[in-house]
Amino acid sequence: MLRLEKRPNPSKFWQYGTPVVAVALTMIVGGILFAFMGKNPVEVIRTIFWDPIFGEFAFYLRGQLLVKAGPLILIAIGLSLGFRAGIWNIGAEGQYIMGAICGAAVGLAVYPTESRLIFPAMVIAGALGGWAWAMIPAILKTRFNTNEILVSLMLVYVAQTILAKASTGFLKNPEGMGFPGSRNFSSFPAAANPELIAGTGIHWGVIAAFLVAIVGWVILSRHIIGFQIKLSGQAPRAARFHGVNPSRLVVLCMGVSGGLAGLAGLFEVTGPAGQISIDFNVGYGFTAIIVAFLGRLNPIGIVFAGILMALTYVGGEMAATNLGLPAAAIQVFQGMLLFFLLGVDVLTNFRIRTAILGVK
């Protein structure tokens, strides 16, 4: 018989060990899944984890890595603050879309004016768009005690509808021959977010992600706000005793995560995506939830987790095209990572004891 026993102190080893074990378990079980689908598991795993960095097309794929990791990191760090405080913003995807739409709208409104101020204005508009979208569940929660998980999630679908309307309606390219989608920002230099160093995939969004990671780390480890966030998540009554105003914290955490998701959307639409289109979002807002947990809700951990998750994206696409694996299988693979992470996580606070029935 196996049973769990609470540890007196959380285990330091498992705190850092769980992500590694979770990745290993994902590879093993994912491999079994791929084998059942009639693929060579070793080849699939190698395609996903090895080829993007060291394989034949690595020179191109390595750049893709940061392109994918940037928005994931940016969103995940915002989410991690709320998650630590027990505030569950599940709707980063919606905030990401709204940030992209708002930011893009500002740029497209002044097309084809050329000014150095346009891009910064778009960045601010993007952040505000995401922030405003996140304020809806935040205010409903603080005023009417609604569940922010449901409200923020449902607002994703509203945002997707607005995105469809934007790309076929109010932001549609007037010179686009009737095709859905906005003007392409690559032909509008004042509003574009180009690759800054050729071949690396680094654009302003990636730089923002790394800056935010550093700021996030400082806030969580050194600033009283970070302490209050952690305290609210671990012991809400103790947080009130300390002097935290729970409503203000909800507004703060939702606002920050929404704003960062909006930023990620803006950087994506002006850079790698290039335009507002119906399917411009690729689920970064949802994947960032996995990234946040995989990174232990720790900004530095999230940077690594973001890169790892980007690897499964890039490698997954490779596997899909080269080995004919369905996209859903890759999503299952990514989901497995979160599943195993949360499962193995139990070992941080509990240990497994074996007990023989009767003798014990």
Place this chain on the structure above:
Amino acid sequence: MTRETLLNIRGISKSYPGVKANEDVSFSIGVGEVHALLGENGAGKSTLVKMIYGLVKPDEGSMELRGKSYAPAEPSEARGLGVAMVFQHFSLFEALNVAENVALGMENPPPMRELAARIRAVSEEYGLPLDPARMVGDLSAGERQRVEIIRCLLQDPKLLIMDEPTSVLTPQEVEILFKTLRQLSAEGTAILYISHKLEEIRALCDGATILRRGKVVGTCVPRETTAREMAELMVGATLTPPERRATAKGEVVLGVTDLSAASPIPFGTSLKNIAFTVARGEVLGIAGVAGNGQDELLLALSGELRTGADRIRINGHAAGDLGPSERRKAGLVAAPEDRYGHGAAPDMSLVENALLTGAIRRNLTRNGFIDWAATRAFADEIIQTYDVRTPGNHVAARALSGGNLQKFLIGRELDQSPQVIVINQPTWGVDAAAAAAIRQAILNRAAEGAGVVVISQDLDELLEIADNFAVLNEGRLTRPRTVEGLTIDEIGLMMGGAHGMEVAHHAEA
């Protein structure tokens, strides 16, 4: 007195990682005997009765019930064999009525109407009047305990285990309970009575087994043993009562006038027109049975529950609308009753817990950035000054025993040079030596000029340290009066007497 043996326990041991909760414990209980299990907190009483009730399995040793081997795998098996238990913390649903709560604890509950009739019959038979249709949320702590007792009595137990039953009762209610227990004992039900209140045990019990650090250190017949002898067996040392220095009372540092507030706690007690003042150097003791507004009063004083600005004055300044941080700035520190989760964050280290309330008065932040070196030094200072037994300041608060954590948390508040100190249940669940140290520390701060409010359910404690005494009953506070010359009977009446329960043993309800 020779009785037939009901339960015989031989050489029971139980270990948890790092602690031996019980080691080679043996004793026996006769049919109809009221047997006390006496010991400080952490002496292993709870673990022992959990093994008897089938919640925990012993590592070694054996038990016999009426001569037959007894090893319950789970509580339902124990109940089936006639062993029932009333826990210290009730497991009742406040939003359900009495009969529904009783039904939830039964294997095969009879139809509600029949059950209600049986509850009425049993409650009248044993002098514990209880209306089966009443909502548990509306009952006093004493009445809730009756629900638990009646739940047990419906199973017609042969052995009734009671864990610290009087901690929630007024002195008058204790008398009623004792009458019921004596009646049960006369009918042949054995009672295993767990307590650390010595006078009660002397009044009620036929025999006593004394535990210290998991081992049996003595047995006695309580009626023939003095409380002092039992206390010394229990603690293993002689105790010195705290030292009081008479201090001149200064100006008022905390003034509360006409404070009313709805409770933020579900089924809590709202505060009604509370008024008192505390002067520099004064200790005001506030007694009362649990659930009469103690938690709410602490929240209102600490700033977690805000009221009109002029309802609370700290050093003469209106503070009723300030939050906890601003009140600390004004000189008031508070220590809530619940240590794991309210006073401390259980999963955080002692350093982080030192920061929890120390940040403001100890200047542990600069422009919002935490000075971790200063915070660590503050934690170490508390650990040293208050003799907190811990491997270091990095351990999680939950790893400390209740008494050690309480020393840390009280020390954290007292070491902030406060002008006003509010403490709810300073020594609840703390062993005698630590409790004495905590009381002494509180008195020392008062002697240095702080005004202190101690809310406690332990009357002996309040009489020992308080200058003035008031009682919180159903959210109202009696007018504070000096402790000198107060008798236990007077206090009991201030506490609301028996809450109208005394009729029970005189006439039919």
